[in-house]
Amino acid sequence: MSSPSKAVRWAAALAVPLVLAAGAAPAFATGDTYTVNVHQKLPLTATGNGVERGECPTIPADKDGWHFVLPTNGTVFVKLTVTFEPGGQQVITNFGPPTDKHAYVASPVGATLTSAVAEVKGGKVNWFNLSHACPAKPPTTQPPTTQPPTTKPPTTTAPPTTAAPSTSKPPTDGTKTPAPATSSAGTGTPSSSASPSASDTVVPTPSKPASTGGGKSLAQTGSVAVGGLLAVAAVLVGGGILLRRRRGNHAA
Template identity: 70%
Template sequence: MSFHSTAARFTAVLAVPAAVLATAAPALAAGDTYTVPLHQPLPIKATDDGVKPGECPGIPADKDGWHFVLPTNGTVFVKLTVTFQPGGEQVVTSFDAPTDKHAYVASPVGATLTSAVAEVKGGEVKWFNLSHACPGTPPTTTPPTTAPPTTKPPVTTAPPTTPSTSKPPTEGTKTPPPATTSSTPPGTEAPPTSPGPATTDSAAPVPSTPATTDGDGGSLAQTGAVAVGGILAAAAALIGGGYLLRRRLGGNHAA
């Protein structure tokens, strides 16, 4: 065997492991994950100049939407960590719209993206991109309608009224004068007192008192005093007559 044949065989043996190693190296690299930053400078808002508008499936209309994408088809997202102000940090691990190289995130309207880091797998990329943003519309809040307070007027309590017991005088009527107390009916004169038997004594019968008339000429009833005076005078006359009668009878018996 010549020297050249031996050298050719030795070279062929060494070439086989090299080919195997070259084939296995890409497969080993494809299974590892690595971290890449966002290509756009931060901080950034969805409405900033240079940010393209677009559509963000699954993002509510009252939120800002953010669409992130990887630059090559051989690389996919494994984990995406973003931080908004306000809104805080969000960690996304589900990517399927439409493939694993796309990621959609929602934030409060007007929030600022302050940090974005992605853990990816496959290929060799140095960053990922913000494809476009979807500015949201703030929810309209209607202030509650408050009815003005109803002001009630103060309740005035009228003082209790005491019903009057006196009736007003009727027009055209006159109040009759108070009645005069007397034993003699009005309009008649007291009967004259009968004198006792005629005597020579100084006692004389008391004349009756004439009836008193009012201003219109009508007779007024005698008062109780006049009636009593007439009775006393009659009694005195009777007593005086009896006394004289006894004296006369006594004189006759003496004769």
């Protein structure tokens, strides 16, 4: 009887750990969620003391950003409820990047975080962390660029166009245009200061008597004038000879 009793006792001893192990496994494999609070003491602001500063890739630059993270890789966020003053309550159901253990929240600039509660799944955690805050960045204001006034060059008025002197065309009726008088030196300028010498003096030709209508021709009138001039010349010559003789006689 002793041998069977030992066998039963050994079987019972081995069965107890198996039962305990079987009962413990479902506690970690369950799909149920549970609630945890943020680890930091609230209230907090994004620029307050004790808050780390970092980057929030999904938060606009004109908002304060908040980055929450779970402490283990086996746990993920299901729902995150946060409350800001001002700004009120927000419920976040979209998480990441890079995984669902990260959560990003935006708030008005300078708002105070007064509450943060999360529903999580997987593993077993007692809290989650505020990893860091991302204070809003002031807008970059560039000074207005003042361009110097554009100075237009003075308008230059073109001088009036002077028409070229017209060139006189020679008459087309066959008459030649007389050439301008030139000086004896060939310079094209008439001499105005030269005095005529005795040898250059021109003896005026006696005017011809007008026709009396007696029926004599121009040739006959000219011959009479020539004859008269010859007679006058003969008288003058004769008078000169006679005067010379008289002077000779007085001298003797």
